[in-house]
Each structure stands twice: as structure tokens, then as C-alpha cells.
Amino acid sequence: MKLAILSRNTKLYSTRRLVEAAREHGHSVRVLDPLRCYMRIASDGFQMHYKGREIAGYHAVIPRIGASVTRYGSAVLRQFELMETYTPNTSDAILRARDKLRSHQLLAAQRIGLPATVFGDNPDDTADLLSMLGPPPHVIKLNEGTQGAGVMLTEKLSASKGVIEALRGLYANFLVQEFVAEAKGADLRCFVVGGTVVAAMKRQAPKGDFRSNLHRGGTAKGVRASAAEQEVAVRAAQVLGLGVAGVDLIRSDRGPLVLEVNASPGLEGIEEASGVDVASEIIQYVSGRIQLKTPKRAGGKR
Template sequence: MKIAILSRNGNLYSTKRLVEAGTKLGHEMHVIDHLKCDLVIEKKQPSIVYKNNRLEGFDAIIPRIGASVTFYGTAVVRQFEMMKLFTAVESQALVRSRDKLRSLQILSRAGLGLPKTVFTNDTKNVEAVISEVGGAPLIIKLLEGTQGLGVVLAENDKAAESVLEAFHGLQARVIVQEFIKEAKGADIRAFIVDGQVVGAMKRQAKEGEFRSNLHRGGTAELIELTDEEEIAALKAAKAMGLGVAGVDMLQSARGPLILEVNSSPGLEGIERATGRDIARDIIKYIARNV
């Protein structure tokens, strides 16, 4: 097969691993910078021009679209779909996963456990919002934030009011979530490929930090999911329509709580924690479907 990886940087760990895994399995792998793709739209002949050459002969794509370029990246994925190529992540699922508020609404409708969350457009009603999630400590998240950026822990009501007023003053859209104390600064990432959990790790925030993201200095270790956690992760990926996903969960007194479903999960942390060749799992998933 001829497979394109949509990635802006061929030296990234995840991109290199996918190229390596695909090549070992006998496939022709190409890294394409989606921001340098020109989309040609005409009657029944959608095409893509990349570096002055029309892209032809591809069988499948693996989107690795960064959050900052979701709009254009999704348009490129959609164009490939119009050209009848299989994609490891569908354009609609990618759009859904990048909208934190919409994602939570979809997960809620699917009956999954979530931290209690409030979103409001009323900038004068911050006290009621804080009260609705049980008061401080609480979490305030920018809807456009990624990798732990734009996430604030407000330890008391006054601090929460100040942060919310500041964000509203900047016309930034935020959600307010209850703080799950018993999680103790840790979360779980379950990596899903084609309806199966292929690996899971527990990420622990460094001392003095509440965000467990590896980009923020967190550490990761192999973990075996409980039946309840595995079912929740699979259900979340299915609800979002994702064949490849990283499902982030908190362990709470009332069971697993879904934080986020990531449509472009990094491979480095999960492969090192589990020792599993997850890039190979993704390539084999594509091969089964093309």
C-alpha cells in the first residue's frame, strides 16, 4: 500500500515510528505537510497538489493534525476522503474531538462518567457557576487549550472568581469543572486502535503540579485497566467515531471519569510505558480496512 502521513514534521517521534512500522510491513510511506497542500475542487474530480505535484496512487492517510491548524488540516483530510482514500481518523471525528464542549456533550449523551462541568456565556454570574461544580478547588479550562496549556487550578472561590473574570475580560471561552481530589494528580490514558485497547498508562503529575501531561514534566507507567475503565474507554472512542484514539480518564470514587478523547495521541509516552509497538497496530488497522 501507499500511505501518506499528514504531519508538519517528519522528525517527530510519532511520525518516525509510523514510517518505520509501515516500511517494515512492506508499505510505501510518505510524510506530507498538510499546510503545503493545495486543494483543487471541481465537479467529480477532487484532487490535491503538493509541492507542484498532484498526489496520486495513495491508498490511505494517517492524519497527525496539530490543534492550532485543525481547520485547514481537517479540510485536507476531507479532500482525501472525497478522493475515496481510507483515513485512520475521519474528518468529522477530528472536528468533534477538537471541540471540548461538543465532546463532553457527546460523551454525556453516551452515558459516560464525566467530571461535573459548567459552561456559561453570562460573565456576571461567576458565583453561580462556581457553586454549581461544588465550589473550590475547581478546574478552569480554555476550550482551545492543549497539552495542559490554558488549564488552571483555582484553590479557593476568590481565586476562581478572579480567573474567570480575567478570562471573560479577554473574551476567552472557558469551562469550569469539579476537582477530583482522590485522583491525586494522576490520570489514565488508554490507547484505542480499531475498537481494542492496545495499551494503557498511568500519568502522574510532578510534585507541586496538578497537570499530569508528559509535556508538563509528568511521568508514565504501565497500568492494567479494570473492566469498568476498559469499557468506558472503548465506549468513549466509539461515541466520538474514532478508530484511533487516546482516551484520558480520572480514577474517582464513583468510577472512571472521562476527561478527553484525543484524535492525534502521541506514541512516545505510551510505547515507552507499555513496550508495545503501537505504530505497527495502527498500520495493521489500516491494512485491514483498505
């Protein structure tokens, strides 16, 4: 298999592990910076170049597209798709997952458990909006924040209104959610590959914080997710169209609730905590999904 990995940094742990795993399984692999890929789009075919040379003949591409380059990176990935290169996470699926409001609407429509969430635009509606959610504490999240950034906990109604007013003044898009106290600052990251939870870890927030992200000082240990938790994680990934996903759940009195579905989940924390070779799981899934035929050459007639 001739494999491309879209990543801005070859030294990142997740990128390095995918390269190592691909080579261990006998595949040819190359890391491509999505911002150095450029495209020709025409009715007679699709063409892409990288640093002055044509990109062609890849059987599969694994996207590791950071939030800061979502727009351009997804366009590059879509060009690969139009050139008939397989990807476990399509450009549309990544865009669905990156938009928290959209992903929550899609998941709720399929009756997947979520913390109650409200969203509104006009300042005149703030009081009624919060009444739809219920009394504080409230969790306020930027719509496209990552790794716990842009997530705030307000314990009084006046604080919720103040934060919302400030965010609206910055023209920021955000959601407000109920605070699930029984989770006690812990969540569960389920790593889904091809419809199976291949690894899971429990993350615990540091003292004085409610965010369990490892980038925020949280700790992690490998666990086995329950059958119900695995089912919810797999369904959430499938609803958003992701073959590879990190699904973050919290354990509540009413069952597992989905916090977020990550389309480009990091491998370092989950591999260290669980001891599972997640990179190899991804490579084997991708290689099993493609038919080893020569893709159409860039710029060829369609």
C-alpha cells in the same frame, strides 16, 4: 498499501515510528505536510496538489494534525476522504474531539462518566454558574488547550471568579470542572486502536502540580487498565468516531471518568512506558480496514 501520513515534521517521534512500522510491514509510505497540500473543489471532482505535483492513488491517510493547524489540516483530510482515501480518524471526528465542550456534550449524552462541567458566556451569570458546579477547588480549562496548557486549579471561590473574569476579558473559550481529589494528581492514558485498548499508562503529576501531562514534568509507567476502564475508553473513542485515540481517564470513587479524548495522541510516552509497538498496531489496523483497490484519481468524474 500506499499510505500517506499528514504531519508537519518528519522528525517527530510519532511520525518516524509510523513510517518505520509501515515500511516494516511492506507498505509504501510518504509524509505530507498538510500546509503544503492545496485543493481544487468542483462538482466534477476533487483534486489536490503537493509542492507542484498531483496527489493521487493513496489507499489510506493517517492524520497527525496539530492543534495549531486544525482548521486547514482537517480541510485537507476531508479532501482525501472525498477522493475516497480511507482514514481511521475522519476530519469531522477530529473536529469533535478538539472541541472540549462539544466532546463532553456528546460523551455525557451517552452516559459516559465525566467530571461535572459548566460553561457560560455572560459575566452576570458567573456566580450562578459556579453554584451549579459546587464548591471549589475548580479546574478551569481552555476549550482547545493541549498538553496541559491552559489548565488551572483554583482553590477559592474568589480565585475561580477572578480567573473566569480574566479569561472572558481575553475572549477565551473555557470550561470549569469539578476537581476530583481522590485521583491524587494521576490519570490513565488508554490508547485505543480499532475498538481495543492496545496499551495503557498511568501518569503522575510532579510534586506541587495536579497536571499529569508528560510535557508538564509528569512521570509514566505501563499498567493494565481494568475491564471497566477499557470499556469506557473504547466507548468514548467510538462516540466521537475515532478509530485511533488516546483516552485520558481518572480513577474516582464513582468509577472511571473521561478527562479528554485525543485524536492525535503521541506515541513516545505510551510506547516507552508500556513496551507495546503501538505504531505497528495502528498500521495493521489501517491496512486491515481498507480494500486494496485503486482509489479514484484526483479530478476524476464522480
